[in-house]
Amino acid sequence: MHDLSLATEFLHTAPPFNTLDVDELQSVARKLEAAYYPQGKTIFSSSESAGLAVIRKGAVRLLDEQRRFLDKRSEAELFGHRIWFHGEQKNYVAEAEEDCLIWHLSEAGFNELCERNPLIGEYFSSHLKTRVSAATQVSHSVTQIRDLLRRGPVLIDSTASIRQAARLMSSENVSSVLVMQDQALVGIATDKDLRQRVLAVDLDPAKSIASVMTEKPMTLAANSGVDEALLLMMRENYHHLPVVEDGEPLGLVTAGDLLRSQSEHPLRLVRDIHKKQSLDQLVHLSRRLPSLFERMVNLGRDVEQIGRMVTHITDAFTVKLIQLVQQELGEAPMKFAWVVFGSQAREEQTARTDQDNGLILERKADEEEVTYFAKLSEFVCDGLDQLGYVYCPGEIMALNVKWRVSLAKWKRHFDQWIDEPEPKSVMHSSIFFDMRCVHGEKHLVDELLEYATKRAKDNRIFRRFMAANVLSHRPPIGFFRRFVQEDDGTQSEGLNLKHRGIVPITDLVRMRALESGVKEANTFSRIELATQAGAMNESDANSLRDALILINQIRLAHQAEQMKNGQKPTNFVPPEELSHLMRRNLKAAFMLVVEAQNALALRYQVH
Amino acid sequence: MLQRWRHGRRCRKLAGFSSAPELSNYLESCASLAADRLDNTPLISVDLELTGLEKEHDKIIAIGWTLIEDGKICLGSNRHLLINIDKSVGASAAIHELMDSEVAAGDELEFGLAELFRAAQGRIWIFHHAGLDVGFLKKACEQWAGVTPGFMVLDTLRIEYRLRKRREVPVKQGDLQLSEIRRVYGLPRYTAHNALIDALATAELMLAIGSRMEPEGSLKLAPHLKFF
Known part of the structure; x- marks a missing residue:
């Protein structure tokens, strides 16, 4: 047993030290000094040159100069260096949350370490944006x-x-x-x-x-x-x-x-869907979805393409169901459009998804016409449910007579949300601003979208309500042991990547799209178009795009893993299943989102 | 105070009789050794691995130590020396996980003592249960250098025991084992066990006890010293 192996063995579990070879680890370990701090004791305040500190045992609370909570760290985590909080590097005070054994590396030792190991230096100095962006660069060869x-x-x-x-x-x-x-x-x-x-x-x-x-x-x-x-x-x-x-x-x-x-290309399924002639056959086909999804994720396809492909398959099933029911019911008595909302509209579906859809009719339907569209909707929505696209818990479905109305009535729905905004209706209506035609008369959807976008764009009070709604979904600020760290200092169990990561980003981007009159639903397209329109700057656009990709990569990988193990895919990830690196990257991505949320809060004066 | 003076005088006197220069230097340094506070007094935390508990016929088979400067343990000062003994390790091997072959590959005891006392120069000792280890060291020094040196010691077991007595906390069998006290102070659990790990564990415990007894400032050492 080497004299330093006690120290090097532990250091090896603490990123970024795990990237160092034994000789380098020993040279770091040799310079470490261990100190003990009882609970409540101040370890340092960053006005001093703190060097780097490794938590050997215990937990440390980081506070800003007004003693407001910033973050909490535990075993094998680091502090002392410049740290990003809420998108900026702040001075902070470190205090023992529990009795702590801390290993200190002096300022000089820390600088020498960074100079000798550029990768380590990069780890500590990299900007949040570069960190997230680098993490999204998956190396996979794309056939051109x-x-x-x-x-x-x-x-x-x-x-x-x-x-x-x-x-x-x-x-x-x-x-x-x-x-x-x-x-x-x-x-x-x-x-x-x-x-x-x-x-x-x-x-x-x-x-x-x-x-x-x-x-x-x-x-x-x-x-x-x-x-x-x-x-x-x-x-x-x-x-x-x-x-x-x-x-x-x-x-x-x-x-x-x-x-x-590509021997088993996912979109081959779309062709097969077109050839089928009954719901039973479609249900049989839909059983291929889980393994298909798993393969898409494991082949390292980028998340934007996965979202588009999965959605394209949902679209194909939807269209086929409409065609099947129309073979029985005959031609529709008037022009109509099958419109989809939410993630299907945005072409961002993943393994687990429910249906959000509706019907836009050319005009008010008479009794006979009402029956026709009721039968059509029932067949399609029931069919989708059988194919695994479960009923929308909020009943935003063509099955619901409320969402099976004329274009004029649809416009009145939007009028009501926009003219008389209140938090609850704004929360429920935001999904309708992500809208796309899947079948039928596209111009009906276009007209409604044009109308809704213009009205929202022109109504600042409504947008202020929307901004408040966007800010109601805050990402966590990080992780503490096996918990999710909230920004008020408390911890919660498990992380819902959809609600805490994806939704805040899609909400923010929808907001930007509405501000600039962009009518695309897809978040990536919206970011691009809003940037072109000057509503977003290049750097913010890149931050949100990278954060979305990163969070989605982890979410999709998690879902693929669940499916491989025969479990139902969820958006819920226990922090202990995340590697140190994933935690760090996720944390950086969350902080970029918080940064964008803070900018929105400032713009609309809401908190 | 008187004890410290007596210790210094005795050590200075012995320095001239020691046949080993490392021990002479150590003894010289004891004469002027200051014991102020935990965060400004140089310390050395030591643990020995022994073949048994009888200093008359059992042997030292490993010496581990680490130094404390300014109230912080310098991990770079960690040392672990295996001592080569003629006699078989015997039954204690099971405890120390040291096989005869490893022990045979170690250093001579004289070398180990020379290194230890060189490191201990100008320092106060820390042991957990000092009596046993100090007894073995005294005996070894006598054979090595012809003198029985004095030791100014912080004994974590004794300090913790007195602390609990003062607070009227009942002490049961096993409560004062190193690992058990460490658990109480929230220190990490070491699964392995050797002279260096225990020396380090004792050093960490000393810092923990010190900061618990004196949360705001730094512990005054004088009331906790024991002289051998």
């Missing part, structure tokens, strides 16, 4: 679209005839051709175009290919990822997309190419 191109593009000039194009397609054995003009891509013509726009209507094949092509086709950048490309194609219902780089066509991909490239 360019890697999937099997051949170069088949190009034809826009002055060529339909016949020439058809012959080129035959000789090259391809089903589509890219049409060029002055070296720029101007259109795409496919087998289907030749069939529908030429043969079926007896068009003269001597006419120019430009007259039957699809103009200005949507393109994919060569460096886009497979998930991104697939989502785009499926959402917009394109089967072929040209791939370009710097404006130059590199080739063409089909959805089939993309799906084949």
